[in-house]
Amino acid sequence: MICGYVSCAVAVQAADLFPQTTDQWPVVTLSDIDSIVRALTLVPEELERRIAAPMVHIERSRAKYVAAHEGVFGGQRERQQYMTAWVANYEISDFLRLHRDPRLLFFRKAEYSALGKATHEEKRRLEEERRFEHDFFFMDRSHPPSLLSREEYREVQTTSFDGRSIFVIDLNGHFAVAKPVLLMSAGESVATRRS
Secondary structure: OHHHHHHHHHHHHHHHHOOOOOOOOOEEEHHHHHHHHHHHHOOHHHHHHHHHHHHHHHHHHHHHHHHHOHHHOOOHHHHHHHHHOOOOHHHHHHHHHHOOOOOEEEEEEOOHHHHHHOOHHHHHHHHHHHHHOOOOEEEEEOOOOOEEOHHHHHHHOOOOOOOOOEEEEEOOOOEEEEOOOEEEOOOOOHHHHHO
16 A cells, blocks of 8 residues: 555655744744645655655565564465555554654554454564554654553643644554644734634
């Protein structure tokens, strides 16, 4: 599924495009948004380069797993199926963690209930979700502790929501990227907008 790779690429590129700031709600204008959307969509070579990064990372990770666990695969067909399977949630998490950017968050669907049908690495990795067995989703951050329930995530945030964050969101089989913004109109003051 290409959306897993694309969501990783767009989230990382959005992190590069939105300035890092200590302001919990950075102010952006429509012009800023237009520039960011253009950068995300109108430079296909840049996006292709960025999409290649998670593809290469995940392919290498899977190849390493196959090499280390050769005996558990029933043959070439099973290895090929593993290597070409859709992107797993844990693979998106692993890729985002490489960037160590605290703004990159993954709103991740809890899949522990699928443990009985899981095979290979997925089976081991779903064990990480055991404590979310009765939850629909949890938050995955790029820095420890990384897997957080909704309540734990609220506790570590200074408020319940932070405008600096960039979210990869699992939409139950499809992935998207979201970025909250405080959008300012021409002539509008920050004090007026925040009140």
